[in-house]
Amino acid sequence: MSQEGVGVDLETSLGYLLKEASSALRVAMEEVLRPLGMSVTHYSCLELLAQRPGLSNSELARGAFVTRQTMNVLLQTLERDGYVTRPAEAPVGKALPARLTPRGRRSLEKASAAVRSVEAGMLAGLTGTEQSEAFRILRSMIHSLRGADEGA
Amino acid sequence: MSQEGVGVDLETSLGYLLKEASSALRVAMEEVLRPLGMSVTHYSCLELLAQRPGLSNSELARGAFVTRQTMNVLLQTLERDGYVTRPAEAPVGKALPARLTPRGRRSLEKASAAVRSVEAGMLAGLTGTEQSEAFRILRSMIHSLRGADEGA
């Protein structure tokens, strides 16, 4: 029963809508980053390092929502191409603090501007109040999703 | 200037928060789907077919936010394993309408329940009003992101 014209609760699912929004954001970011020869993860890594110099590979991975193995591969490429530097030896423990080179900083500038304009566009139709609401609501969702199994 | 403890507007970026929420949702979904031997895209495809029987490969791809090539690979696997069926010849045009088999429907049942519980958990801390707000806001974001270059 219920075949064709049914309610189709994909249309009312906040999970689906969240995925849709995230997908749209990713597509829009890829679109502006492609001309700069940069992927979203690539950009995320540089932006993280710009705002928090000295992050380790594992910390960058968590910040960019990828595994540390994935970030490691990316970091090696970025290091080889002269966008970031890491000391040969860890000052403490095993964690190697990464930093942007001048070249990395330069490369990030255009990308950062492009991404900010994408984000600004995304928020164009929203009032400041709505943006605050969105912030609060998304935070709550994240908290609920993570707390479910970490707390148990 | 401004090195360590700076504002770090990743903390205030709605784009970053959106990515974080989406990542948390994906992780939570993978977690409950893994025991069922199902990936998120796998599940998405079955759920789409359950709610809208007869969708074509390209339509499924758009609904699951992947390319039609990716969905084609998945569909071939699902067809081989007896979860979906497609006619040998297209009734019209080239589009092959796909449908769930009884086995596919059975397999989807547990997965659907699991995913719904994840979504319910995600919304646990939110009032009905907040959920409506979230819905409206996400819709606006999607509209703004897509309209930017499709309208130009």
Add this chain to the structure above:
DNA sequence: CAAGCTATGTCAGAATGCTGACATGAGTCA
């Protein structure tokens, strides 16, 4: 009717990300 445009299905190769595994450095605790 013919040409052009768009959408579709599909194959092939490349890029990207993940899981598994191992070794190392640091903190904890008996």
Add this chain to the structure above:
DNA sequence: TGACTCATGTCAGCATTCTGACATAGCTTG
């Protein structure tokens, strides 16, 4: 001190997804 636990960096192999390309079906337009 020695064993245990945890986090880290890294290598290797695999899975997933993407881009590029091609042929075909249907519509549109002159």
